[in-house]
Amino acid sequence: xxxxxxxxxxxxxxxxxxxxxxxxxxxxxxxxxxxxxxxxxxxxxxxxxxxxxxxxxxxxxxxxxxxxxxxxxxxxxxxxxxxxxxxxxxxxxxxxxxxxxxxxxxxxxxxxxxxxxxxxxxxxxxxxxxxxxxxxxxxxxxxxxxxxxxxxxxxxxxxxxxxxxxxxxxxxxxxxxxxxxxxxxxxxxxxxxxxxx
Numbered sequence: 001x002x003x004x005x006x007x008x009x010x011x012x013x014x015x016x017x018x019x020x021x022x023x024x025x026x027x028x029x030x031x032x033x034x035x036x037x038x039x040x041x042x043x044x045x046x047x048x049x050x051x052x053x054x055x056x057x058x059x060x061x062x063x064x065x066x067x068x069x070x071x072x073x074x075x076x077x078x079x080x081x082x083x084x085x086x087x088x089x090x091x092x093x094x095x096x097x098x099x100x101x102x103x104x105x106x107x108x109x110x111x112x113x114x115x116x117x118x119x120x121x122x123x124x125x126x127x128x129x130x131x132x133x134x135x136x137x138x139x140x141x142x143x144x145x146x147x148x149x150x151x152x153x154x155x156x157x158x159x160x161x162x163x164x165x166x167x168x169x170x171x172x173x174x175x176x177x178x179x180x181x182x183x184x185x186x187x188x189x190x191x192x193x194x195x196x197x
């Protein structure tokens with residue numbers, strides 16, 4: 001049995017500490033870079049309510065080497081040759097235009113909507129907050145408390161006994177601030193650089 005070198009142990013430990021999490025109240029989107037092998041980058045995505053994984057692990061695919069290695073309640077996705085998720089988030093933060101990240105195979109899609117709440121979520125309080133933020137913008141530009149809706153979609157292909165992508169599945173919706181999203185992009189960048197080093 002091979003043992004890890006000291007350097008490798010430190011690297012693995014650092015990756016666990018720097019796990020990228022985007023949180024809103026008790027909901028958390030957790031994304032971790034797993035491996036970079038044969039030009040494929042593997043992501044692991046989890047949905048949490050407080051400290052509990054939301055998805056029932058028993059309904060997830062486990063057959064084969066790829067699906068069998070996923071951790072409890074995790075979804076898997078892959079990018080080819082390099083990460084495109086971080087760049088997508090940074091572009092949205094700069095342009096304030098909605099955009100989405102979709103890996104080469106559509107296991108997951110992360111859509112980000114600046115200045116927009118989920119379409120069916122309407123309340124007097126939310127509308128007032130949005131109007132107040134919009135009034136600030138001409139004077140001061142982007143604000144740390146600007147809001148973003150994040151919708152992370154997972155295709156039903158990830159569930160056991162499903163043999164094809166369907167364009168249907170489950171999603172987690174978060175409403176976060178610009179400050180939260182910038183921090184999340186920074187955490188992802190640390191993870192990605194650790195993966196490549």
